[in-house]
Structures are given as C-alpha cells and as structure tokens.
Amino acid sequence: MRWLTLFMVVALVGILVLPSGAQQKLKAGFIYVGPIGDYGWTHAHDVGRKKAMAKFPWLETIYTESVPEGQVEPFIDKMIQQGARVIFTTSFGFMDGTLAAAKRYPNIIFAHASGFKRNPNMATYMADFYQVYYLNGLMAGALTKSNKVAYVGAFPIPEVKRHLGAFALGVRAVNPRATIHVRWIMEWFSPTAAKEATEALIAEGADVFAFTEDSPTVVQVAAKRNLPSFAHYSPMLKFAPQHVVSGQLVHWDTIYIDFLGKVYSGRYNAENLSNVDYWWLLAEKAVELGGDMGVPVTPAWRARLQAVTVNTPGLGRMNVYDLVMRRLEQMSRKPVAFDPFTGPIRDRKGVLRVPAGKTMTVGELTSMEWAAPGIVGPWPREP
C-alpha cells in the first residue's frame, strides 16, 4: 500500500511538473545567401537570429551560409531532416525554391525575405529602408557644396531604384538644384568595385556619398578625401567617425521575434500564412536612422545641418536638422503622417508617376522602375 501511494505521488508529480519544466522546443532554420561575416545583409539577419534566440528560451536555431540562389531546396530538405519546423530563406533568389519546398512540406512553416510569393504555409517579410533613405537625402541635399550627390548602387532592380528614388526626392526637397549621380557595380558585395565607383564619382566632383553595397568601402574612401557619407545596413560610424553623417540600420530581430512568437503561440500555423506579409518600416522599428545604433544624426554634423534653412510645403521654414527630426517623427507614427512617395511626383523624363493626393502602394513600390527627378546616370529598363 505504501508503495502504491509512493508510486501515485511520484506519477502525479511527474505529470504536473515535467511537461511544464521541459517546455516544448521550436527549431527554426535560417538559410543565408552570403557569409555571416559580410558585415551587410547576411550579417544583419544573423544578428536578428541571435536576438531571437536570446529572447525565447524555447527557440533552437540552425543556419547555413553562402547558399547559392538556385540550390536552396536541398538545403531546406536537410534542415527539415534535422528537425526544423520553421524555415527562413533570406534572399530574393530563394523565392521559387522556397515555394516549391513549401508545397512539398505542407506541415512546415516557411517565411521568405524580400519576395512576393506566398502559400498557406509560406509568409513573406521585408524590413524596408525607403523612408530612411529619404531622411538621408534631406541631409545630403543640405551638405553638398558642388550640388553633386553620389550614389553607388548594387543592381538596377526595383528595390535599389526605390531606395535611390527616395534618396533623390529627399535631396531635391532641400536642394532643388542638386543632382544625384549614380554608378552601378553589378554586385551585392565587391569592395573593389565599390571603391573604384566611388573614386570615379569623386573625380566627377561629387561631394556627398550614399550607397547600397555590403561593405564599408564607400564610407572609407569618401572619408579619405574628407567627404561626408551615409552608412548602409550595419553600424559603420566607427569606420569614419568624422565623416559618417547618418545612415540606415536594420533590425530583423523585430520581425523574427514577432513571427516566431506567433508561431509558438499557435496564431500562425501552416494553413493561415497566405496573407501574412511583413512590410515593416520605421513605425514597426524594423529599421532605424543612423550610422550607429541610437545615433540618428552624428552629433558633429548637427550644427552643419542646423545652419541650412529651407521652406517646406505644409511645414513652413525650418532648419534641415529639425526637418529631418520632424519627418522621422511623422514616419515613426502609426499610421504614418508622411510618406516620401506622395504625389504629385513626376519621373526624370517628366511623366507623372504619382498623381496628386495619392501615395504609392506596397505593390507599386516593390515593382518601381522609374527614375526620380535629379538622378543622373544609367538607368537600365527605364520605362
């Protein structure tokens, strides 16, 4: 009898304690297009993964780096064999492979970054910079003396064209005489090409620099010539503390934490993701203005920006620093009180692209091919 009582007690304790003690784990797999040491895109995703790990004790993660874009499926297969229940694929080129895998594994949850194809078990997500580029543009327009602002672009695709367009709209909002000179390097990562493109732009008289490339090269080259620049993607202020004015920073962790939290709680499952599309911006804190975390405008540049005063429709006269802060505040609200792509906007050929009173939709933004006014340089597939 005593043994039976003891057995009952042990069993009861076991039933009550063990399941809550040994929490159910969730394993997520991350597929990266580049090396996590690139100090750009892949690095930023990996920082997000680590932050999600730190936040959720129940989360386990695995990852694979430098996966070729056309070969994502076998890597997905392997991760599922290793027990991953959620798969993140983090490059546009993984889109079709991810969709094919999602159809083959209807019980696994997929999320694809920067694409537009979804499935009941496949969501899409993107932390986009266009608002931040606009703010950078406002500052660049105030700082240029030669009225030539430089932009080193990776590929002439809608994503980069949208960012460059927002940047150009910002420059022109402050300085209507300025032009934005673009050079394409046709690589996401190529310090050599980024360096020579910057040198070419310097030789042509440009004196403020922004870019899309996964290394601090442009910032370093500009600083060597004592010229200001805007950092891209990762904190690059330390590469040129005197010359980085501001920049764009990403927080993929906000999306990863939100998504994984909802998967764990059961709100997201393998049947209800068809309409789950994260298009997260300043208001969602997925992106941040600055050359380093928590430094929206490098203090050394504040006075230079305050010295330039402009008249802005709807806001009146104010200095550019205040204008940047005002626009930042307006775009950090939900719903936003300002959007850079609000009409009327004509492209550089004079064609009306956004009618007065209209704002571009996400679909229009992600397929944008036209060049904003003031942009000088080649523009492949210009409509």
Add this chain to the structure above:
Amino acid sequence: MPEWLLTTVSRAVAVSTPLLWAALGEIYAERTGVVNLGVEGMMILGAFFAFAVAQTSGNPVLGLSAAAVVGGTAALLHAFVAVTLRANQYVSGLALAMLGLGLSGVLGRGYEGTPLVNTLPEISGLTYLGFALAVLLWFVLYHTRAGIVIRSTGESPAAADALGVNVYLVRYLAVVFGGLLAGVAGGFLSVAYRPSWTEGMTAGLGWIAIAIAIFSAWDPLRAVWGALLFGALFHLSFRLQALVAPEALRMLPFAFTILVLAVTARGRRGQGVPEALGLPYTSGEK
C-alpha cells in the same frame, strides 16, 4: 594632363598593385611547371592575417610580413600535394582556393566591422617594389643561369634532371615564392587598399591575377602592362557609365585585358605554354 587621364593613371596603378604581385608569383610557379589555382585562397589568407596582425600590433608592415609567411605556408601545402604526392595540380589548387576562403572566413569572425587604425597609403613602397620586382624577375628569368634552370624545369623536367637540376627543389621554391607574393597581394588589400577585414574581400582578384599570368605569356614585364591595363579599364568602367550601358561596361576590363594580352603575345619569344605545365614529375621515369 587632363583630369580624367591623371585619375585613370593613378587608379590603374593602385588597382594593379595586388594583381601584379600575385601574377608575378604565379608566373614563376607556372614557369617551373606547377599550376597553382589557389591564388585566391592564398590572397585571402594573406588579407586576413595582414589585417589581424596589423590590428594587434599596430604595425601594417608587420601585417604584410605575416601575410607573406601565411601565403608561403599555404603554397607549401600545394607544393607538397602537387610535387611530392604528384596529385592533380588543378584539383589541389582549387581545393586551396576554397580552403583559404573558408579558413579565413572562420578565423575572421569577430574581426569584421572593425576599422584599422594604422594603415599604409594606397600607392606606397609596395607599388614601386612591385614594378621593380617585375623588372628583376624578368631579368632573372631571361638573363641568368637561375632563369634557365627555372624555365627548363617547366619545359622539360627530365632533361633538367639529367643535367643535375633538383626538379623537386626548384618547383617547391617557385611555388612557395608564388604563395609569398600572393599573400602580400592579399595583405595590400586589407591594410592599404581598403583597410578593413570582410569575409571574401578579395572578390575574385586572385582569378584575375591567374588570367594575367597566363595571358601575359608568363613574362613578368608583360604582366605589368596586363595589370595596369586591367586597372585602367576597371576604373573607366565606372567613369564611362554615363555614356555606355553598365552591364556591358562591367565586362570590359575582363574581356579587353585578356584579348589584348592574348593577341599581343603571339609570335613573341617564349610565348608558348611551358611544356610540362600541370604535369607531375617523377625522377627516373620516362
């Protein structure tokens, strides 16, 4: 001199420095009959160690020395596999390229995203030394006994062997010398050209150096022109974007440099491929 010409020349000199150092090393290795496709790997290892040592010690020249040692050591591995084990040189070289990229990536974790305090100027002693080295290596190759030994080892190792040349030793020395130079070339990238470390930062320059070595017909002086031509066109490919489609321009330096070198190499002294290039040699066998 007009501004654009001046800029193009100075950019050509800067870009040509790493290409020339790596190409000169590859020329000597291939002249003794050993192809080393691992230039990219040796360069990136050099880039990483140069950065790590320069950052820790605060001395970029010390960093470059470390890069040379590391490049030479990596090449020693290739020499052992290719010369002593007589394995396929192409496979071994490719493996070295991948090993270098992977190893430097793993070792470099934690070094990315940090700037280098003490750097070297972009056009420095290393640049002038590169040009001087090209002349010296050209002279040695064509006008000294050592040059005859090197060339005959690559043309006909059996004949050289019969004349008392230690084929293995010559090949080992040339391959390690090539690695040394490739290491310095990589080091130049991370302490002078763009002073920071990023995984994969050589971004294909090692392969261009191999192309320059081959299409200069294994002549150190012609490699100088190849490297300068590539550098000039590389700069112009961004300069001319306002006039020509960027997609086409980006191919220009690659296609045009190879074309020019290949065309002008015809009918020149010693233009042929070293007869025994890529072939393992076994003393005493036919």
